[in-house]
Amino acid sequence: MTTLLAEPGLIMDWHVVPAKTRIRFAVRRFLGTSRGTLHNVTGVVRLIEGQPRYSHVDIRVPVATLESGARRRLGLDVDLYPFVSFHGWRIRGNPRRSFAIDGELQVGQVRRQVVANVVTTDDRFDDATESEEATFHASLSLGRRLRLVIDMTLARQVQESPS
Secondary structure (H helix, E strand, O other): EEEEOOOOOEEEEEEEEEEHOOEEEEEEOOOEEEEEEOOOOOOEEEOOOHHHHHHHHEEEEEHHHHOHHHHHHHHHOOOOEEEEEEEEEEEEEEOEEEEEEEEEEEEOOEEEEEEEEEEEEHHHHHHOEEEEEEEEEEEEEEEOOEEEEEEEEEEOOOOOOOO
């Protein structure tokens, strides 16, 4: 984990806690809706304290964690497209409360610019380990066909800035 002094605040890397993160999805089709859950989410959120608009989000989920029937219905080929990914380049709002992330969602060969609407649901600091953990609930849509609901926990080690 890297913590650097930047103007006007610290650069903090928050890492996804896979065991506490899940992404649920619903895909509308002609004959009904397919639903499922993605696991083994990995990624990092780089946040500049006081400058959230310059933050960067990189989240990836291995397609292989999705059961084969759902992969087939979604048209996902694990060999060609091994990950569902989200790359965010700007946060608008207060990362400690509610905010929006502008980014790009890639599902298979489909790439779309999207906005994820996020609410912070919990924030804890552990004095013994000097670590901080934050939990978020987010939703985003790819047109009218695909909707994602994300419950994600991020963690970081807190380090003192050099004096």
